[in-house]
Amino acid sequence: MTSRSHIAMFSTANHGHVNPSLEVIRELVARGHRVTYAIPPLLAEKVAETGAEVKPWNSTLPGPDDDPSAWGSELLDHVELFLDDAVQALPQLAEAYDGDAPDLVLHDITAYPARILAHRWGVPAISLSPNLVAWEGYEEEVAEPLWAGPRSTERGQAYYARFQGWLEENGIAMHPDPFVGRPDRSLVLIPKALQPHADRVDETVYTFVGACQGDRAAQGEWRRPDAAEKVVLVSLGSSFTKRPDFYKECLRAFGDLPGWHLVLQIGAHVAPADLGAVPDNVEVRSWVPQLAILRQADLFVTHAGAGGSQEGLATATPMIAVPQAVDQFGNADMLGALGVARRIDTEDATAEALRAAALALVDDPEVARRLKEVQAEMAQEGGTRRAADLIEAALRA
Numbered sequence: 001m002t003s004r005s006h007i008a009m010f011s012t013a014n015h016g017h018v019n020p021s022l023e024v025i026r027e028l029v030a031r032g033h034r035v036t037y038a039i040p041p042l043l044a045e046k047v048a049e050t051g052a053e054v055k056p057w058n059s060t061l062p063g064p065d066d067d068p069s070a071w072g073s074e075l076l077d078h079v080e081l082f083l084d085d086a087v088q089a090l091p092q093l094a095e096a097y098d099g100d101a102p103d104l105v106l107h108d109i110t111a112y113p114a115r116i117l118a119h120r121w122g123v124p125a126i127s128l129s130p131n132l133v134a135w136e137g138y139e140e141e142v143a144e145p146l147w148a149g150p151r152s153t154e155r156g157q158a159y160y161a162r163f164q165g166w167l168e169e170n171g172i173a174m175h176p177d178p179f180v181g182r183p184d185r186s187l188v189l190i191p192k193a194l195q196p197h198a199d200r201v202d203e204t205v206y207t208f209v210g211a212c213q214g215d216r217a218a219q220g221e222w223r224r225p226d227a228a229e230k231v232v233l234v235s236l237g238s239s240f241t242k243r244p245d246f247y248k249e250c251l252r253a254f255g256d257l258p259g260w261h262l263v264l265q266i267g268a269h270v271a272p273a274d275l276g277a278v279p280d281n282v283e284v285r286s287w288v289p290q291l292a293i294l295r296q297a298d299l300f301v302t303h304a305g306a307g308g309s310q311e312g313l314a315t316a317t318p319m320i321a322v323p324q325a326v327d328q329f330g331n332a333d334m335l336g337a338l339g340v341a342r343r344i345d346t347e348d349a350t351a352e353a354l355r356a357a358a359l360a361l362v363d364d365p366e367v368a369r370r371l372k373e374v375q376a377e378m379a380q381e382g383g384t385r386r387a388a389d390l391i392e393a394a395l396r397a
Contacts, residue, residue, distance in 0.1 A: 005395050006034045008102035009052070009128075010093070010114035012085070013040035013059055015238045016307050017108045018047070020130040020189040023212040024106075026050040027388040036102065038093055038111075057092040060085045064238045065268045068325075076150050076159060083163055086112035090170070093117060104395055115179065116170045124394055127183035128387075131190060131306035131327050134181050135200040143177065185394065187387050190306050191313060191378045194334050207390060210381030211310045213291060220289040222263075224296045228281075229259030230362060232299040235290060237308060240324035241267025243346070244274045250301065252351030253358070255279035263293055291315070298362050301354065304331040304343075313340065314378055316371040318361040322349050339370040 007028055011018050018039065028035050029051035037052040040059040048054050061081055062070035071078055090113040097117065105125040107114030118125035150156035163176040172179065185205060192198050192208040224231055234250045236243060247266055254262040255278070262282040266272070272284045290308070294300060294315040302308040304321040309331045312319045319341035321332035335341035342357040361367055382389075 004032050004034060005103040006036065006100070007104050007106060007391065007395075008055075008097065008114075009035065009037045009106040010111035010117075011037070011039055011108035012061055012110045013042040013063060014061075014110070015043070015064055016305050017110060017130050018043050019307055020212060021106070021108065021128050022046070022050050023384045024128065024187075024189075024387045024391070025052050027384050028391065031388060031392070036097075036100075038096065038114075055093070055096045057089055057096060060088060067269065068240050068242055074150075075146070076153075076155055080159055082110060082112070083159065083166075087166055089113050090116060094120075104391070106391070109180075109183075112180070115183075116167075116172060119172060120170070124397075125184060126391065126394060127186040129183075129186050129188045129190070129206075132195050132330065133186060133188055133201060133206050135195075135197040136202065137197070137200060138181075139177070143181070187390060189387070190310050191374070191381060193313065193338060193374050193377060194306065194309055194331060196330060196334060208381055209387040209390070210378050210383050211314050212384040212387055213311065213314060220292065222289055222292045222296070225261050228261035230298040231261045231263065231293070231296060232301060232358065233263045233265070233288070233290070233293045233297050234301040235265040235288065235308065236267065236303040236322070236324055237305045238267065240303060241265075242269035243324075244270050246322070246346060246349055247275055249349055249351045249354060251275060251278065251282060253354040255282050257281070257355070263288060263297075265290075299358050301358075304328040304335060304341075306331060309335060310378075313371070313374050316368070316375045318364075318367050318371065320344055320354060320357050320361070322346055338374060340367055340374065 009025055025035055035052040036055050037047045038055040038057055039047050041056050042063055044054045044056055093113050101121040102123060104123055105114050105118040106128055107125060109127055109129050115125055160176060167174060167179060188206050188208045189212055191210045232254055247264060250264060254260050264282055264284045265288045266284060266286060268286060278284055291311055294311055294317050297317050300312045300317045301320045302312060303324045305328055319335055321335050321341050321343045323329040323332045332343040336343050344353055344357060
């Protein structure tokens with residue numbers, strides 16, 4: 001039994017980054033540890049439900065309800081926002097923990113100040129990664145080609161100079177790239193099946209514990225209609241949801257399809273009235289208890305975020321992947337390679353393409369077999385309990 005310790009978790013206010021950590025935090029609290037969680041107010045209530053003490057801080061990042069265009073359209077737009085936020089967050093977080101330094105730091109991959117504070121306090125830091133991690137050769141195969149253009153610009157060089165200077169000011173003798181992408185220790189909160197080149201991941205640093213989902217009862221329930229022979233859930237997550245034309249194609253694909261029931265989550269940026277007439281076999285929601293529906297669904301049309309992808313795998317639900325941004329394109333390809341999904345890019349996601357893929361997937365016994373195999377593999381990864389065990393082992397060490 002590990003004695004009661006103070007564990008501090010740091011994250012940004014993004015559902016896709018916070019949700020994967022919540023069950024781990026809940027388990028650590030249940031084991032008797034004092035857990036503080038530094039999070040902007042937007043998600044403070046959700047964090048508090050785990051039993052953790054909230055340490056609020058103010059973020060400058062666009063929130064889930066902001067227009068997606070606030071993130072910009074280029075790589076430098078995106079990373080500059082994270083650096084700006086980290087620089088202004090660090091003094092807030094240092095003040096919040098003044099006289100209350102933890103025994104161990106847990107942090108999301110976007111929580112840059114956490115590694116600096118762990119260094120300042122002289123305590124171990126463990127990344128909780130909600131998506132894929134770097135493999136041996138990642139820099140040469142992915143990062144260098146991706147950054148070749150931006151690095152050659154005056155703006156890109158200024159970004160790196162500012163980041164490097166910020167690290168040096170805070171006693172970190174690292175280049176920004178490994179600081180962001182190469183943690184000292186990481187628990188990976190996705191199934192290994194979703195990790196590209198998993199055989200080249202350094203497992204002395206990265207441990208795949210798989211999905212840490214919990215029962216999600218607090219999110220509410222959902223009941224499958226008695227007359228529904230097939231249920232399809234459509235969700236593009238919480239950020240990149242301003243896609244009225246795509247939702248209309250989904251209505252055309254599944255609306256009035258005999259025996260089918262469509263649950264259409266449209267997010268905060270589209271109103272039901274924007275979709276026109278809605279058939280009787282369709283329910284339109286701004287938000288849904290996703291896992292509760294997937295446990296009863298026959299098909300999942302998803303943006304292939306890490307959270308949604310692993311929920312589809314955990315519930316053995318065939319998927320149509322319609323990626324919208326960042327890692328979702330790679331996740332969509334991984335799901336396709338596993339034999340459990342079809343990728344259809346947004347511009348190709350016509351009603352006809354969606355319907356054809358749906359009918360093929362739900363009636364394919366090989367897809368069902370592969371889903372059951374992956375589901376069984378995920379169950380062996382340990383999930384929440386294994387993550388908490390490893391964190392306690394780090395405390396003992």
